[in-house]
Amino acid sequence: AQKVTQAQTEISVVEKEDVTLDCVYETRDTTYYLFWYKQPPSGELVFLIRRNSFDEQNEISGRYSWNFQKSTSSFNFTITASQVVDSAVYFCALSDRDSGGGADGLTFGKGTHLIIQP
């Protein structure tokens, strides 16, 4: 069965520091998709990125970057020059065809609570 582990329960840094959120996944499928979501205090999950298992190219979007490494089953998320507005809970999630195919649900990690102090 698939599994997503976010070992960091909470991270606190001072504004402008760089911070990396770790995500390790388990799946038996060779085709799978990985996601990162942000959950601000309001509660609504905001989609950040999707990656498929065939594309290991790292991605950068502004201050956000993602490092996907199949060799270590990791999909880590880095925020450069963090800002107070980045404070939120961040979830890593996995979707694969082990669930039976079709548009099945995502398997989420437990999330990392990121606190950016001014």
Place this chain on the structure above:
Amino acid sequence: DGGITQSPKYLFRKEGQNVTLSCEQNLNHDAMYWYRQDPGQGLRLIYYSQIVNDFQKGDIAEGYSVSREKKESFPLTVTSAQKNPTAFYLCASSGGQVGREQYFGPGTRLTVT
């Protein structure tokens, strides 16, 4: 604007009562989902539906029921059989193919006393 609406944002019920949570989307998405989130936990899948008039149980379906009579709507009923119903409930939708990102509503916080 396209999006997902959930109502109400906060809901209070007495133990033993059934309660229905609303979820509507105007994104023309085929697939819809219900997740439950408990404090300090990730989201767990309750039910999902890939097309109208069809739905499947997720990991924690016991004590819940759903219907999908319209493409836009996917209401969730929390029955009295659900042992620990107090939680934050999130509805999502996606284009329907494997691996498509899901978009989430604002959530409903249910408190049962």
